[in-house]
Amino acid sequence: MAKIFLDTNIYIDIIKKRTDRDLEDFQGHDLFISPLSIHILAYLFKYKIPNHELDVNRELFNIVPFAAKIVEDALIGPTSDFEDNVQLHSAAEADCDVFLTEDKKLLSMKFFGKVKIDQS
Secondary structure, three states, X not given: OOEEEEOHHHHHXXXXXXXXXXXXXXXXXXXXXXXXXXXXXXXXXXXXXXXXHHHHHHHHOEEOOOXXXXXXXXXXXXOOOHHHHHHHHHHHHOOOOEEEOOXXXXXXXXXXXXXXXXXX
């Protein structure tokens, strides 16, 4: 069983069913997201709170706590994009095996610490 962190783009594609991927593709694995991903989803799609679709996230995904340490590390790097850094540091904090993304810049990194960056 792998610990898989979903970058915001992958997470939103799955939740909004904008991809061939769905949660069944990840059976037997633990899925992780950042609270920032929920914020981005709610903002983009103008969700009103409370919202059942957002509540389901707590059952389907492990949400990495958005701690001050993640913010401090994200302000340092490794990229020039704060949101990307938050996602990467969240995956590392959760001790994930894989970081799934479609972001070409992040894919070119191949690894962040021991976390493998992949798109499949």
